[in-house]
Amino acid sequence: MTEVQGVSVHLQACAKTFPDGTRALEAVSLDVARGETMVFLGPSGCGKTTTLRIIAGLERPDAGGRVLFDGEDVTHLPIERRKVGMVFQSYALFPNMSVAENIGYSLKIRGIDRAERAARVAELMALTGIGGLENRSIDQLSGGQRQRVALARAVAMRPRVLLLDEPLTALDASLRERLRAELNRLLRSLGITAVYVTHDQAEAMALGDRIVVMRSGAIAQIGTPREIYFEPANRFVAEFVGAANILEAEAGEGFLALRGGRLPIGGSAKAVKGNVVAMVRPEAVTFVAPEGALLTGRVETVSFIGDRLRCTVVGVSERPLSIDAPNTISVSPGDQVGLSIDPDAVRLFPKESA
């Protein structure tokens, strides 16, 4: 990894109410460390883009909100003076300029002379793998090439923070996967502070040093991909990120009392009593012999999805339990099965956090 570039970003109580009265964002506070890639993840309309635009300077937060870059208050700086790089979902490349002119535009604005500009543009084009396209016009580029031009253009002047709003959403699935890996490599090698908006959880996991999960204008959880996945703060995060079995049950004595038997719970959860909501990931459940198993049920469906089997088992809890099993075992619908769940993989939420 090269030296870390860019600034830390601090949002302080940034709320946003649009002129038409739409409350897009509750007062949100968060920190993005220098060189960190922070991903904003959440369903459509939860305020991801609005937050990104506040960091960019394209929206002003409501009174009381502040945006700080490395401690410097930039709340009232317009975007053109914030020195941020931005990749728009539609890329917003300039149709009246060639590829090289697009990439070099920010350098031209800063009065960098032609030779130096050309050198930097060439370097960026090599870095993003679009060498040789400098004189193409924008409408002669494929979607993937446009994405790379947009990225090269955004990082050309070494921005203090790179902001990306669903940069891969416009591409088809296989290209998206490839570009995601490329983007990841690029973000790491630039060592730049980046804020990345997506509603695709796989993208969030793959790219984020940390993830901010948002829900209706507020932060539901901030954490590393592992924390978000294994220790979701509430039911919303658990269900939004990855697949989750939600169990509503009575807890006591280190067990959850389920319809299909008793489910041991571990760690700090042991002390909990009363009505709880618990979460178990499908891959944390394993099939065991029904004899002597603590939990039993009946297989309802089995679908082979290549790398694994996705099964549902009824009779364990109120709702059918989803289970991801290795693709080597053989189960079929109707089988009576025993289930074993690692106590540490059971996560409890307070009931009210629906």
Place this chain on the structure above:
Amino acid sequence: MMKTRILFGLQLVFTLLVAAFLIVPALLSMVAGVTVNYFRGIRSGVTLDWIGQVWTLYADTIGRSFEVALATLLVTLLIGIPAAYALHRRGGRFSRVVEEIITLPIAIPGLATALALILTYGGFGDFRRSWLFILAGHVIFTLPFMVRAVMAVFATIDVKTLDESAASLGASPWRRFRDVIVPNAKPGVLAGALMVVTLSLGEFNLTWMLHTPLTKTLPVGLADSYASMRLEIASAYTLIFFVMIIPLLVAMQMIGDSTRLMTGRKS
């Protein structure tokens, strides 16, 4: 099969008839301009004398018409592009009302507009007597065409995001306008420009009311010659007007086609 062919034939004949109905008078008029004696017909001989006479009598009106047209173009560019951008960016009811208001001079008779101008500014003698008075009338009349042509292009491209991305790259509002907004509005600007020049060159109603004997434009001179000169001179005058205006119309058509191609490819 047979039926469609007959239908096609009928349509063709109809189209040709309509075209002939419109074109024949124009052709006759132009031919008259180079005929020695119109009443004796083309057999009397072909001559460029009439054209020569028109030139000596009315060269100043031709020059003035071009002057006014170019000045009108300049003013409508300077006002029209920023206005179109502002209206597009602002949107909403306010913009629509403004758009309607600037479009009004197309709908109301030129004579009425001219009268209003004379009532309001007639007292400013120097202004009233100069060609700038005619310029003012032409700008009022042609501005909506420029504004609408440019706005039509803005409606097909995402100018807001283009502007934001230029801003994120460090460009000031003026640079964004110059480097990104105007170049991408080019098809509309071109179409609007040709429209403005063509309309200004041919404008009669307004100009007739606004002109003074010293500020005649070509169409006003044309009316003059119809009223007071030999038919051949008036026709030669028409011929000159055609020669000037046809290339503009052709160019307009070509630009129309190319922008349609461009926007067609985008959608």
